[in-house]
Amino acid sequence: MSFVARHGLWSQEQKDAAVRLRKLAEERKLDTIRLSFPDQHGILRGKTLISGEALSSLESGCSITTTMLAKDTSHRTVFPVFTAGGGFGMREMQGAADVLMIPDPSTFRVLPWAPTTGWMLCDLYFADGRPVPFATRSLYKSVIERLAQRGYDFMAGLEVEFHIFKVENARLAPSDAGSPGYPGEPPVVSLLSQGYQYLTEQRYDQMEPALELIRRDVMALELPLRSMEVEYGPSQCEFVFQPTVGLAPADIMVLFRSAVKQICQRHGYHATFMCRPRIPNVMSSGWHLHQSLVSRASGKNAFMSTEGETLSPLGRGYMAGLLEHARASAVFSTPTINGYKRYRSYSLAPDRAIWGRDNRGVMIRVLGGPNDPATRLENRIGEPAANPYLYMASQILAGLDGVDRALDPGPSADTPYETKASLLPKSLREAVFALQEDPFFRNAMGAELVDYYVHIKNAEIDRFQAEVTEWEQREYFEMF
Incomplete structure (x- = not known):
């Protein structure tokens, strides 16, 4: 056999x-x-x-x-x-x-x-x-199987922001190669468009030659692409995918990222899903995860309310779980040192664990309403470099904990940057501490996997902290 x-x-x-x-x-x-x-x-x-x-x-x-x-x-x-x-x-x-x-x-x-x-x-x-046990796709499969045993499927739609630049110098000289622990020099790049003309057709047309290369091949891969947009910053765009269930949304994300980078590289472009590239005037990129649960028995959206509330009781409990474990799960949704530079007040990015009705300053944006089958939660916490299997698994587990404990998400936050709530971690180190201090994920994912992941993240943090940055050189070298 x-x-x-x-x-x-x-x-x-x-x-x-x-x-x-x-x-x-x-x-x-x-x-x-x-x-x-x-x-x-x-x-x-x-x-x-x-x-x-x-x-x-x-x-x-x-x-x-x-x-x-x-x-x-x-x-x-x-x-x-x-x-x-x-x-x-x-x-x-x-x-x-x-x-x-x-x-x-x-x-x-x-x-x-x-x-x-x-x-x-x-x-x-x-x-x-x-x-x-350390293979994250297998972990995610086990989580969605546990969800299925409870009678639900996980449905997710992806909004993915990233940057595309023109390569001016690929930095392929042997001296640029780098080594493990010290990556090679990144390419020298220039913009495809100037920025801050959000959603203007002129800027879209300026980037269309590169975007069309990606669109053509992504559609040929049969990925469920819905739309392409020019985003807020220069050379920044967003691709939006139709909602899919189970393994599909995570598989779509890894294939999409890999495809975009390969397609762009073959045509003299450099695509990056790094949250905040160190390039003058660029904007941070996020990954907004739209999610809901679907009843396996009826096929209906389990978050949809049939009465006056925006969400069903199950949806409210699930959202409360996401908020309850937001700090501990940040290491899964934002796993890089760079990604925490996006959590800024008054910046269209969240800085604390709150929700709101169609408010882009909150962590969780609630969309839909009574009898609306498209009712869903949009979690705006993620960065586009996140491992989708860990990100989605952590969402399901945290949400179900809120359901099981009948947690209350509290009132909608109309002033998201002034509402009192738990602040999201300000650094990857703080996020790792939050994960270690919350016993929930050690029980839900297994101590073996959590310890493994923490070890890898701490190795990255230790390398970062050992570096002398340009800021330190500028700040102290002359003065002291």
């Missing part, structure tokens, strides 16, 4: 998808197939196999080193992998051992910018068939 069959890893839908992809690979005469998994940062890693080899290993998997799970955002391995337990306390991950990438055939696509290349998302398993 194959590994997949032996451990019962595929649903009937995935088995049917495997049949279709084999036929499509033959019809399209694919040369290669990329097998990718989302790492702890939501970045795709994996291997490219010759098409025949990929198809023959479809049900047996492809090995990959566990050190992929041990790296921070500089690609530095931050766990002592050659010690007993490999730094994870697990024999299976000691000595940079291998795990198996098992493809999910339902995610198969042919890449439009590389038309003889197929692509699939994978999940990570140990040799005995157990899911690797």
